[in-house]
Amino acid sequence: MNIGDVATRSGLPAKTIRYYEDIGLIAPQRDLNGYRRFRERDLHKLNFLGRARALGFTIEDCRTLLALYEDQSRASADVKQVARDHLARIETKIADLIAMRQTLTELVDACAGDHRPDCPILRDLGGES
Amino acid sequence: MNIGDVATRSGLPAKTIRYYEDIGLIAPQRDLNGYRRFRERDLHKLNFLGRARALGFTIEDCRTLLALYEDQSRASADVKQVARDHLARIETKIADLIAMRQTLTELVDACAGDHRPDCPILRDLGGES
DNA sequence: CTTGACCTTCCCGTGACTGGAAGCCCCATC
């Protein structure tokens, strides 16, 4: 398979796949003409990466997870720890965003949104609340 | 006031304040020695920016909001639109993160987290669900 | 006069790509 084929089959842009090779996540072989040649195993790894990235894992998390994936003697505790740390970061982000949403919703609701210049949103941002 | 003073009083790092000047959000005067000289009005703007950023507005949003803030003939509808667009982006992010949290929670709960290699998290990422 | 805190500019690095330029390769068609 060439890069276009695995791009289609993995759903990842070719650019991203090259990037993943650059940073050492995958190591496809090369044809004599210099083209990358991907095997099923590479495609499998790319799908793994795509799923992990979709769950919000960082690239470094992905590197760790891939290594654990390939290590038959891993302990599931190690995997769980990575996932739990990530989950904690997500919880924090959600909480931050919900706080923003709360404030923003209040401000938007309080704003008349008409042709007049008076605006509670700007008053709040300006500290004149 | 020098940059250190406004940094303390606005809660923004000096680096950030210089950056805001670089990109044209503020325009403090200069002393003869080249030091930036901030007036109350600059500090006020910085506080505005700090609050807007804390609510997750992008820098470009901030530029728009600041311009509206200074424009006495603005329409509050314009401000509201910026805030509503931003709110929509936040809602999307929250939804994405909650979906991730859901999946991750299920996977973490399903994982024994012991010394054994068998791991539902990796099985899922590997597409062997 | 020296010390140390503060200020200046400038450049590089972050994360995870994305866009684009310049150029090679391969296949099909005329």
Next chain:
DNA sequence: GATGGGGCTTCCAGTCACGGGAAGGTCAAG
């Protein structure tokens, strides 16, 4: 055999909102 178009290659630059750190000027206290 020339040509055209799509796919592949590398490399460089840009994204966003700063942060780190170097090299050097400035100021107030002792």
